[in-house]
Amino acid sequence: MPTLFSALDWRAMSQQERDLGLNNGVAVLGSIEMVAGWEQRSGEMRQRFPDHIDLRYGPRERNRIDFLKAGDKAPTLLFIHGGYWQARAKEVFTVVAKGPMAHGINVALIGYTLAPDATLDEIVAEIHAGIDYLTGQLPALGVAADGIVVSGWSAGGHLTSMALSHPKVRGGMAISGIYDLEPIRHSYLNEKLKADEAVSRRNSPMMMAGGPLKPLSLVVGSAELPLLRKQTADFAGHRARHGLPVTYEEIPGADHFTIMHEMMSPKGRITTLIRQLFERTV
Numbered sequence: 001m002p003t004l005f006s007a008l009d010w011r012a013m014s015q016q017e018r019d020l021g022l023n024n025g026v027a028v029l030g031s032i033e034m035v036a037g038w039e040q041r042s043g044e045m046r047q048r049f050p051d052h053i054d055l056r057y058g059p060r061e062r063n064r065i066d067f068l069k070a071g072d073k074a075p076t077l078l079f080i081h082g083g084y085w086q087a088r089a090k091e092v093f094t095v096v097a098k099g100p101m102a103h104g105i106n107v108a109l110i111g112y113t114l115a116p117d118a119t120l121d122e123i124v125a126e127i128h129a130g131i132d133y134l135t136g137q138l139p140a141l142g143v144a145a146d147g148i149v150v151s152g153w154s155a156g157g158h159l160t161s162m163a164l165s166h167p168k169v170r171g172g173m174a175i176s177g178i179y180d181l182e183p184i185r186h187s188y189l190n191e192k193l194k195a196d197e198a199v200s201r202r203n204s205p206m207m208m209a210g211g212p213l214k215p216l217s218l219v220v221g222s223a224e225l226p227l228l229r230k231q232t233a234d235f236a237g238h239r240a241r242h243g244l245p246v247t248y249e250e251i252p253g254a255d256h257f258t259i260m261h262e263m264m265s266p267k268g269r270i271t272t273l274i275r276q277l278f279e280r281t282v
Contacts, residue, residue: 008230010183019188021227024154024256031257035092038260042094052141057133058126060118062111065134066090067141068097069106075144075278076106078134080163082154082176084184085123086115086192093153096263099271105278106143108134112159115192120181120203124162135168149173149277153260157218161205161235164212170281171215173274175263176224176256179235180206183227206238215245215280217273219262221254228256247273 010018025031045068046053052067067076077100081093090109097107112118112126131148138145147170152160157177164172178184181200184193201207216239220232229250236248251259251269262268 008226010186010227015187018183018186018227021225022183022187022189024225024228027225028255028257034257035088038095039092042092045094045097046091055133055137057110057130060113060126062089062113063126063130064090064111065130066094066109067106067134067137068094068101068108069141069143070101070104071106072142073144074104074106075146076108076134076138076148077173077274078108078110078131078148078150078163080110080112080127080150080152080156080159082152082156083114084189084193085120085155085158086189096153096260099263099266099268100274102266103271103275105274106141108148110134116194120193120195120199124159124203127159127163128166131163131166131168146170147281149274149281151175151263151274152177154178154256158203158205161211161216162203164214164216169212169214171217171277173217173270173277174219174232175270176220176228176259177218177232177235178228179231179238180204206235210242211239211244213244215247215277217247217249217277219249219251219259219270219273221256221259222250222252223255224259225256249273 049068054064090111110130147168149171150160150163151173153175157174160172160174181204185195185200239246262270
């Protein structure tokens with residue numbers, strides 16, 4: 001029988017068990033090749049939409065946004081990449097724009113400084129600065145200027161939840177995210193993050209008394225690591241207990257990487273949930 005979420009306690013695990021319980025690259029065979037495929041397809045997509053690439057929103061090298069325009073007056077989705085705040089780049093993920101753009105939704109992808117060159121506080125601040133910049137540019141880009149929906153995968157799911165407090169964000173779509181940073185702080189991942197307890201608590205949506213009263217869709221794959229499935233389930237429960245709008249789904253059979261196919265596809269479940277978020281926040 002599968003382990004119940006209520007019985008999962010990262011504190012009772014050994015260091016090795018905790019590290020493996022958070023290591024998606026080890027858990028998913030072929031993930032390196034899969035991500036390489038995304039990067040190749042993303043490069044092809046940026047060639048098709050070259051007009052608004054690497055828009056600079058801040059002084060640091062990765063403070064850039066790619067904007068892919070689906071149409072005039074169209075709404076905009078901002079995507080935040082994953083990599084446990086210390087790896088990967090927006091250029092790997094352009095391919096995720098395919099699903100939303102097929103339904104007339106513009107897609108922007110934001111870069112941010114990675115740890116250890118930035119702290120978690122600084123990374124969250126960069127995302128907010130990027131939203132300031134992007135929403136200020138929407139009129140000049142000829143698209144709808146009434147706010148954006150934010151989405152993100154893995155660490156980007158965490159940053160999506162942290163972005164909900166921005167006044168120009170209408171709602172969020174968080175995919176396989178991290179919402180309690182304490183397990184992260186006690187794992188191999190903290191070697192670069194260098195987060196102490198105060199930083200962890202400030203940046204853990206699960207530890208906040210409430211949150212923004214905006215719709216948030218939470219999804220995770222049914223084949224993902226149990227600790228990560230628990231993160232999403234627990235955060236959905238947290239929002240529900242505080243009376244905050246939330247939906248929760250497990251994508252059947254999806255692991256931490258294949259779940260992104262549900263956003264790359266125009267008919268994917270995540271694409272559908274994104275469309276519904278825009279409908280709910282008109």
